[in-house]
Amino acid sequence: MTAPQIPDSNPRRAFIAAAGAGVAGLGFTVIAPGLHLMAVGQANAAEARKAGTVASPAVRWGLLIDANKCAPGCTKCIDACHTENGISEKLPDARQNSQWIRKIELVDRRNGRKTELPMMCQHCANPPCVDVCPTGASMKRADGIVLVDRHTCIGCRYCMMACPYKARSFVHAPLTQQNPEVPRGQGCVESCTLCVHRVDKGQQPACVESCPEGAMTFGDLNDPASAIAKRIASVPTTQVRADLRLNQGVRYEGI
Amino acid sequence: MLTPNPRHEEGLFYLLAAIGGLVSAIGLAAALYMEHSGHVVTGMNNQIVWGLPHVFAIFLIVAASGVLNVASMGSVFGRVLYKSRAPLSGLLALAMISGGLAIIMLDLGRADRLMVAATHFNPTSVFGWNVILYPVFYGLVAVYLWTMMERRMNPYSKAAGLATFVWRVVLTSGTGSIFAFLVARQAYGSALLAPMFIIMSFSWGLAVFIVVQATMYAWNGMTLPPLILQRLKNLLATFVAAVLYFTIILHLVNAYFAKNIAFEYFILFDSEFTVAFWLGQVLIGSLLPLALLFHPATRTKALWVNLAALLVIVGAYYQLHVFIIGGQAFPLDIFPGYNVKSSFFDGAVDSYSASLPEILLAVGGLGIAFTMTTIGVRVLHFLPQDDLAELEAAGGITD
Amino acid sequence: MKLLRDQSAALRTRSPVAYPGGMARGSLRRALHLGLLATLPERVTDFVKFVLVVFAAIAVSPAPTFAGEGGRTAKPVIEIANPGKCIAPAEEMRRNHMEMLKHQRDRTLRQGVRGEPASLNACIECHASKKTGSVLGGNENFCQSCHSYAAVKLDCWDCHQPKAGFKATGVKP
Numbered sequence: 001m002t003a004p005q006i007p008d009s010n011p012r013r014a015f016i017a018a019a020g021a022g023v024a025g026l027g028f029t030v031i032a033p034g035l036h037l038m039a040v041g042q043a044n045a046a047e048a049r050k051a052g053t054v055a056s057p058a059v060r061w062g063l064l065i066d067a068n069k070c071a072p073g074c075t076k077c078i079d080a081c082h083t084e085n086g087i088s089e090k091l092p093d094a095r096q097n098s099q100w101i102r103k104i105e106l107v108d109r110r111n112g113r114k115t116e117l118p119m120m121c122q123h124c125a126n127p128p129c130v131d132v133c134p135t136g137a138s139m140k141r142a143d144g145i146v147l148v149d150r151h152t153c154i155g156c157r158y159c160m161m162a163c164p165y166k167a168r169s170f171v172h173a174p175l176t177q178q179n180p181e182v183p184r185g186q187g188c189v190e191s192c193t194l195c196v197h198r199v200d201k202g203q204q205p206a207c208v209e210s211c212p213e214g215a216m217t218f219g220d221l222n223d224p225a226s227a228i229a230k231r232i233a234s235v236p237t238t239q240v241r242a243d244l245r246l247n248q249g250v251r252y253e254g255i
Numbered sequence: 256m257l258t259p260n261p262r263h264e265e266g267l268f269y270l271l272a273a274i275g276g277l278v279s280a281i282g283l284a285a286a287l288y289m290e291h292s293g294h295v296v297t298g299m300n301n302q303i304v305w306g307l308p309h310v311f312a313i314f315l316i317v318a319a320s321g322v323l324n325v326a327s328m329g330s331v332f333g334r335v336l337y338k339s340r341a342p343l344s345g346l347l348a349l350a351m352i353s354g355g356l357a358i359i360m361l362d363l364g365r366a367d368r369l370m371v372a373a374t375h376f377n378p379t380s381v382f383g384w385n386v387i388l389y390p391v392f393y394g395l396v397a398v399y400l401w402t403m404m405e406r407r408m409n410p411y412s413k414a415a416g417l418a419t420f421v422w423r424v425v426l427t428s429g430t431g432s433i434f435a436f437l438v439a440r441q442a443y444g445s446a447l448l449a450p451m452f453i454i455m456s457f458s459w460g461l462a463v464f465i466v467v468q469a470t471m472y473a474w475n476g477m478t479l480p481p482l483i484l485q486r487l488k489n490l491l492a493t494f495v496a497a498v499l500y501f502t503i504i505l506h507l508v509n510a511y512f513a514k515n516i517a518f519e520y521f522i523l524f525d526s527e528f529t530v531a532f533w534l535g536q537v538l539i540g541s542l543l544p545l546a547l548l549f550h551p552a553t554r555t556k557a558l559w560v561n562l563a564a565l566l567v568i569v570g571a572y573y574q575l576h577v578f579i580i581g582g583q584a585f586p587l588d589i590f591p592g593y594n595v596k597s598s599f600f601d602g603a604v605d606s607y608s609a610s611l612p613e614i615l616l617a618v619g620g621l622g623i624a625f626t627m628t629t630i631g632v633r634v635l636h637f638l639p640q641d642d643l644a645e646l647e648a649a650g651g652i653t654d
Numbered sequence: 655m656k657l658l659r660d661q662s663a664a665l666r667t668r669s670p671v672a673y674p675g676g677m678a679r680g681s682l683r684r685a686l687h688l689g690l691l692a693t694l695p696e697r698v699t700d701f702v703k704f705v706l707v708v709f710a711a712i713a714v715s716p717a718p719t720f721a722g723e724g725g726r727t728a729k730p731v732i733e734i735a736n737p738g739k740c741i742a743p744a745e746e747m748r749r750n751h752m753e754m755l756k757h758q759r760d761r762t763l764r765q766g767v768r769g770e771p772a773s774l775n776a777c778i779e780c781h782a783s784k785k786t787g788s789v790l791g792g793n794e795n796f797c798q799s800c801h802s803y804a805a806v807k808l809d810c811w812d813c814h815q816p817k818a819g820f821k822a823t824g825v826k827p
Binding site: 091092093094095096097098099102103104105106107108109110115119128130131132133134135136137152153154155156157158160161162163164165166168169170171172173174186187188189240241244255 | 290292293294295300301302304305363364365366368369371372375376377379380381382383385386433436437438439440443583587589590591592593594595596597598599600601605
Binding site: 089179 | 760778813814817824
């Protein structure tokens with residue numbers, strides 16, 4: 001006997017949505033976040049998606065991080081992320097600063113083995129932040145990238161309570177130094193966008209491009225011919241807190 | 256009992272209303288300041304994302320639905336003793352939920368976008384459900400009050416009372432579920448939290464009711480009939496004991512699971528929340544009130560029963576402090592089995608101290624509830640009036 | 655800003671304030687026709703009257719003068735750097751730019767559609783002031799100019815970069 005397999009498209013989501021819509025039926029309008037158009041074509045990591053086309057659900061962008069290659073003390077990916085995304089604020093209380101990506105130093109309690117790895121939004125297939133967001137500002141794009149729509153984020157921070165990876169930051173003070181392609185501002189929650197503005201142009205996320213060790217691989221998990229899919233098919237990789245069954249798009253090697 | 260002369264009494268009312276209004280206004284100003292400068296002026300951060308304002312707000316919201324229990328006992332379960340107290344309980348419910356919601360809404364990072372919460376609805380969000388639960392609660396309680404206070408509407412009061420009772424059970428389950436539905440943090444994510452929040456609301460709501468009622472009786476130079484006091488204190492003791500029971504079960508179950516032992520050890524024995532838990536929540540909030548409510552020397556005296564109710568309220572603050580702040584201060588277990596360290600304070604216990612603006616905002620919410628109550632009891636007839644003969648006839652005391 | 659004040663003052667003057675202070679208690683009750691009120695003590699009606707008197711006092715207080723011709727509010731200065739290059743005629747842009755941007759923002763953010771004609775960054779690249787490089791900063795800057803005249807809050811710039819060709823930098827955490 002094998003344990004029942006739980007599919008990635010989580011039936012729980014549909015169940016809760018139906019229950020919630022029942023409550024909403026009491027005189028309130030449900031405005032489904034986002035519109036629905038037919039997806040056109042299948043994108044490729046190497047080339048830009050055509051202007052005017054929507055992100056394809058046939059694609060699932062993912063990241064594979066090889067912790068064995070991640071050099072101790074190196075913060076190149078973090079610096080690149082902060083430059084790319086205009087994260088330049090330094091508040092007196094460091095705990096209030098935004099960090100879309102961070103280096104975590106791990107020490108195995110059982111044998112003292114040391115590992116370092118970059119940690120960011122894991123771009124879950126079943127993201128708790130999207131489930132809990134009251135306004136639907138927390139959203140997952142058709143190609144698997146989890147984003148915050150700051151046009152509808154009210155700054156309640158419930159998604160930060162729900163995220164098991166501490167991936168989200170709240171902007172605690174007014175900002176003026178934003179990258180024109182990466183809008184971000186006071187009073188909203190934000191997190192790694194997988195450099196969605198670069199990915200749509202056919203480029204790699206800034207962190208991946210900056211890694212001198214080649215420890216990060218970016219690509220389409222759904223495309224068996226992509227480097228990332230081939231690697232995942234050939235070596236053991238892990239999802240962090242896989243027990244939560246969130247099916248993250250970011251996977252790790254060597255932990 | 257001291258009966259102030261009407262002129263002084265009038266002056267005192269305006270003074271109290273003015274103080275309440277001022278505290279509310281200061282709270283509002285503090286919220287505007289936070290809105291303008293950003294949450295950098297608060298003690299909250301990227302790990303402890305909900306702070307003192309949420310402790311106060313959740314207390315007010317939970318107690319608001321609990322205080323309505325007094326009315327439900329009268330209308331739904333036909334207890335005469337509680338029937339005469341139903342209007343006051345309805346008023347307190349409206350006042351407290353207003354204060355609580357004001358805090359939550361003013362603390363938002365983008366409070367100016369509150370309308371977005373009404374126009375964009377995510378059916379999977381417990382917060383989203385609450386956006387619907389609260390306004391309907393408001394409406395139901397208002398209609399319920401109307402059916403009780405307008406004689407021609409009296410026949411509908413039982414139906415309105417029943418609807419309100421059902422809704423408040425759903426509402427408090429919704430408040431508890433805000434935490435129950437969180438998979439990430441060890442302090443939350445338990446189905447026990449929904450019923451626990453309901454029993455907490457019974458306890459805290461009744462405690463608030465007893466304190467407010469005592470103040471109103473003292474103001475009018477009246478004494479609460481001892482038999483009624485007796486009933487109320489027995490009920491309060493039951494609720495306090497039930498909350499304590501839920502607390503024990505919650506922690507026992509948690510401590511039994513190896514994955515949660517570190518967190519339980521942190522809360523119960525080795526953190527700044529340890530004292531708040533044992534002294535604030537357990538001793539002041541549960542054991543002392545139980546002792547006062549059961550000890551032969553104190554259980555018949557209004558003063559001690561009122562003190563016990565006050566202690567329950569103080570204990571409620573500590574309980575929510577430990578639950579909300581303590582639950583977030585403990586680091587997320589992202590890599591079980593590893594010691595972790597990062598520039599984002601992974602693996603580190605966080606500490607939180609509220610800044611002045613957030614204290615003023617939190618107290619401002621109390622101010623709103625206080626002002627609404629003060630004006631309400633002054634303007635309308637909310638003082639419970641008991642017909643003792645009728646009470647006896649209905650068996651309202653002895654049953 | 656000032657216009658907003660003027661408009662709200664105008665609204666207030668227009669609103670009917672038909673409750674002079676000395677109105678008889680009975681007539682107020684009759685006027686309100688609420689069974690509930692009829693059973694209330696007098697201090698309720700006193701309180702209601704107090705509120706009405708306060709509103710009346712606000713309504714009749716001297717309203718600030720209107721802007722209009724010769725008013726103190728400066729007319730918007732619209733500097734068009736590249737005439738004829740816009741995605742639609744000026745008349746349509748003035749009326750509908752917010753709708754165009756709103757729909758474009760949802761399509762881009764939620765569906766990932768890129769390269770649409772309406773784009774906030776494209777607006778900025780074209781309309782940023784030659785002097786300051788920004789669409790904000792003073793009443794001669796493109797966005798701020800009209801928006802301060804129309805007293806419509808600019809929400810875009812809490813998050814979006816108002817400067818053309820701005821290069822963001824980062825810091826070490």
